[in-house]
Amino acid sequence: MNRRGPALVFLFEMIELIVLAGLLVAGLAVASLLGLVFLIVKIVLWTVLFPIRILLKALMIPVWFTLGAVGLAAGAAALPILLLVVAAVVVVGAIAAILALLIPAVPFILLGLMVWAIVRKRPATAS
Secondary structure (H helix, E strand, O other): OOOOHHHHHHHHHOHHHHHHHHHHHHHHHHHHHHHHHHHHHHHHHHHHHHHHHHHHHHHHHHHHHHHHHHHHHHHHHHHHHHHHHHHHHHHHHHHHHHHHHHHHHHHHHHHHHHHHHHHOOOOOOOO
């Protein structure tokens, strides 16, 4: 009987997994090469276009200041209206809080008024 028989059979059973691992390694190698190529292209384009980006950003500075001034003016115009709305919300909230505290006491107040109506002293009437 062959001593290498079971080991050889085990190797032939695992051949698909070994081929799959080889394909996986080859795919990762191709992906890493593509990534390296795209990284080099990105670095070259970034280096070439960097002065243009700086120029365009320098040209945009007045536009950004203008937009900031318009936003500041709009905010200054909207601030009083916003403060009025906030004040109204605070007043309505305070009224709601007071009512939320007083409404559960209504039955006790009515009971107290009924007891008071029964036991109060009536004023003396002149006949």
